[in-house]
Amino acid sequence: MSHPSLHLTARDFDAYAAEKATSKAYSRPRLEVKQRALAWARGVVARLAELGISVDVHGSDEHPSIRNKHRADCQWVFFWRDQAARDELDRLLDRGRSISDAIDDPSPFTRHAFLALRISESEVQVCFAVHPDAKVDVDNLRARLSATEEATGAPASPLSAELTSALHALPEQFSFGAAGGDRVACSAATSDAIAEMLRRAADGQVPLWIGWAVPRETAIEHADILDEQLEDALVALAPIYRLVAWSRENDRIALDRKLEGIEQERARAHAEIEAENERWRSEQARARERSMEQARARGDERVEAALPARRPTLATLFKSPNNAGAGAGRGGEPRPSLKRVGEGSAPARRAPHGEAEQQAKAEAPQKPSADHAPRAQRAPSGEPEAAAKVAPDPAKGGVLEKGSRVRVRRGPFGDKIGVVSELDGRGGARVLLGLLSTRLELDDLELVVDGRDRPALSTSHRKPLAPTPRKAR
Template sequence: MTHAPLHLTDSDFDAYAPEKSTSNAYSRPRLEVKQRALAWARGVITRLAELGITVDVHGSDEHPTLRNKKRVECQWVFFWRDAAAREELERLLDAGRSISAAIDDPSPYGRHAFLALRIASHGVEVCFAVHPEAKVDIDNLRARLAAKDAADGTGPTALAAELTAALRALPEQFAVGVGADRVAASAATPEAIEAMLERAAEGQVPLWIGWAVPREVALEHAEILDEQLEDALLALAPIYTLVAWSRQNDHIALDRRLEGIERERARTHAEASAQTEKWQAEQAAARERSLAEAKARGEAEGPRVSSLPFGFGARAGHGAPRKPSLDTLFKPSQKAEGDRDRRGGKPHEAKAPQAPAAPREREQTPAPPRVAPTPAASAPAPVASSNTSASAPTTMEKGARVRVLSGAFVDKIGIVGELDGRGGARVLLGLLSTRIEVTDLALVPEGRERPAIQSSHRRPTAPMPRKAR
């Protein structure tokens, strides 16, 4: 054995423990196992090719995905029919499959018979398996088992005997069964296999034929395990050849159905191509008619005189003015000469442009002398009117003007809003009102000419006069 070894260890089996199956933290060790298994599988492919069996190899996902239902409980390495054969069969397999079934089980491995290597936490196994969803392979197997002897119509034919002989040729460690219900492969009969297929269809589990190696045994014999697993897969190769459908192993006349499908596809493709060519021809004819009609309209209307100068959309020979040259550029036009002949005189000469008049100098007017501003006279002090005698209030009552003697509003002038009879007064201080003790208020004399509401504001001081420069 010259290919890469598998070399399974304790850590490899531990990576597929049930408690780690949904975690991405163990994707790295599982990926390493997958890479070693795929490298080991290349040697198996070479030996199968020597037997005339062409297969592709694929590995299951090492991290939780929809294909493994978000659980990585084992690592599969599949050996199944090549891509061309799978594509040929999937036209039939997908025809009767619902969208819900495809969403529920998006993995394609259940629709084909396959050989496989499986590594789980409890051990390693090699097997041949066929799922009930692999309808073509299941029907082919049923046809082989159901065939009767042509002589008396009771005994098995050579087809069924060929399968049972291949099962008896397997090593005694090999078993056949559905799920956990397994028997020795050498004891299997056509009737027992048919019963197993019925149980597989009811439980939607595959029919399994193979060899399972417990974890302890695999670790104890790790040095020879790689070669033993490879030989076991080669021993299952005849079972795969007899069960998996191929054109050489066709017991359900599927070859004729596939040929009919191919003919139908070719006919549909030819019809679509003919319709496409017809549409393209119609489009080309329509374009030709449109061009011919446009040309006919142009000839019927005649040449058009363009109003644009030469070189701006006008074409020579279609009413466009002649291109100017050195001979005609500085000569008077025919229209100007005709006008001169009709008037009997010379054409008006263009007046020479006059030079612009020199601008007149702006008259300098003497600026008026600047007069230094006189200091503003101070505002005269208001003279108290002789008839505004201040009347000093004598009692604290509602509406009286008062001055606050202490507190936060000291020296503020307010108006008494009301007296509470307990030695306090509500004083209005502009937009505010507060309760102040009467002992902290002093009456303010008020003149007749000043309104009471304005007496609470201080009089602004007169502005200082500005100094002259």
Template sequence: MSHPSLHLTARDFDAYAAEKATSKAYSRPRLEVKQRALAWARGVVARLAELGISVDVHGSDEHPSIRNKHRADCQWVFFWRDQAAREELDRLLDRGRSISDVIDDPSPYTRHAFLALRLSEGEVQVCFAVHPDAKVDVDNLRARLSASDDATGEPTSLAAELTSALHALPEQFSFGAGGGDRVDCSAATPEAITEMLRRAADGQVPLWIGWSVPRETAVEHADILDEQLEDALVALAPIYRLVAWSRENDRIALDHKLEGIEQERARAHAELEAENERWRSEQARARERSMEEARARGDERVEASLPARRPTLATLFKAASNAGAGRGEPRHTPKHAGEGGAPARRPQHAEAEQQAKGGAQPRSSAEPAQRAQRGPAGEPDAARVTLEPAKGGVIEKGSRVRVRRGPFGDKIGVVSELDGRGGARVLLGLLSTRLELDDLELVADSRERPALSTSHRKPLAPTPRRAR
């Protein structure tokens, strides 16, 4: 299966000229190169996966941005460790990195060892690079180079393994610090590599191992260059495996540090979660208190808006009894003058008899006032109706009684039932209650019957007879 080709041309190299690097007007041709390079890189990823190296592919920005210092003078295609491995190391690398460092260089490519394809105005190159900021990978490389036999002081197989991998590279490959003087990989020694690491750290440039192809050569051999560049990256894979840190290539016992970091991170997460849970519970309690207070205020407003309660029979009776008890004065029923306390009765036909004896006499001036007080004819005078205790009577069913004491004191009721045990059920208006007979006394109605002018009808006048 054929892979997409890179097929570099002179126009591709010209897109990265120095005078075009800061202009976004040339982003279009640079974008086309980037897209072709990323498509070509998929073939490299597949071949590295066959060797057991899992990598992700990323391309640098084709337009001026903060990641490239606002200069798009080259195009990078990075092959580096996958996202899970990067995040695992970033938690360790970010611990000693200040905010100013992040702002000054937000690019993450300097913190990890990587394989890369780089295209600039004058050349195209494939390389393995590790920046001094990639502390884990640099420390892992230093540990490999410094390993020696305690008895003889000679380098161990770890350093020899790295130098052997460098010697196995094609003779066009070299290594050096950044863009400075470079040495052929065939002449590499542990001491030479250590010296290059020192120069890279002093100049804050990456340690570079790779192959550079000039522009003219690349354009002339464009038909075979794609495959040659792919083979060169695969040839650098052993160098990447020996230098880049992994759990299988751990020369600095970083695995234990990562476990400690994970435990610390888990503990911090648990503390934060507990703090959040406490905050949520406090907020829930505060909401409940607020809702209760709001309900209480609402109930108060509703009660304030309701009209005053209307009096009931119970409250009326209680108020009357409390008022009488508070004054301490017995209630008296007015009595009409008469013998034995009985109300005086007016003869029923007094007026008729007087008219029969003495004839028609003018009525006194006080009589209309008396009639006005009595009210309409045939109705009893309300002022004359009194309730008096019955003398020597017996309380029976249907008797009218007065309550002597208790909450219904001085109330008048009707006996509806006698229980035979010294008590009676008394109807007091709408209420019915059981009271002791000792608390009851009979009352009788005393009223004066209204006087009638006469009980006889006047004879009708005879009808005059018609004359014949």
């Protein structure tokens, strides 16, 4: 044989003795048997694939575990459906299965029909088995046993005839029955006998077993040819597996429509979950965006609070908070300038009644004649003397000349203090306002007097006398 051999020995059978079944000290011998059995099983898988049967291979635990109820008294090698087919049926089989059932029997091998190799202390066997928990396969078998085919002009013949014919074709060493109970030779199988064995298996919650058991002594004596014999026996059981195990080609219970309904239900549930997740993700994204906007706003506030004052503008460059409204009255009208006593003229004294009338007549405005026009108006505009000085204006508080400090009465530079840099002789002056230089009308300017000529105030109190020095003793 080209593939690895099984070649069982007495030591291999002794590894599964009852007194060693619960001990982990003998896991090494059992592990070696498992590895050889899985290597040998690859040849069986290849031969089944040639018959159009796709199976996966799995081995039971070689040490005590929850899947073998903490007893490693035998070694199973399972040939069962591939992963895609198992997943398809598990979605149906898991419906209605309680958590306690899953904890009590976590092994998945009982829920599917399978071919198997089993090695125990007393024998080695190859078999086809279907457990009552494999509901899909059991229902498919029962439907085959009870169904009939209608042929034109012929009496009804049960579909079970195909199954009984496959059992009769097995070698005479093969038998069938409920696991652990009485067995009947496959050559004597009938539909009623199979149905009865299936009922016993369901009552005892044990698999329906069809196979061949080789005693320990016979297996050791014929170890050289046993590997090939066991492989041929599994291939002989392949037609039984094909007739009983459910597939889309062997669907006697209309399970295909149920699976489609389950798939549609799963797709609908998946779509609802995805929609709910999408809504949740959208809400989370909006919440994150709001949080980021709030964080950015708080950061901007902190940055603005930490930055120095803003750079001055034209509106704030020459205006201080103290004199912001000093040059304007109610309604935005310019306030009249108040002259201080002693600035530009002597204090006015109150005149008698007669003198007041004469003074009022003298101060009344008279229409100037052409011959008596003011010198400032008759002087040509190009003369430097007329451009350098203007006549005193009592309303403006003095004479405006180059270098005079003036206050702007109105306009965008209202209440700003500047220096006259040039008089143009046309009723205007160029004024330096800090970094700016602009032309303003003389009517919009007011002379600023420093007040250095203000008379000093004196007190009527006597000055204290200097202290008299004490005489030295």
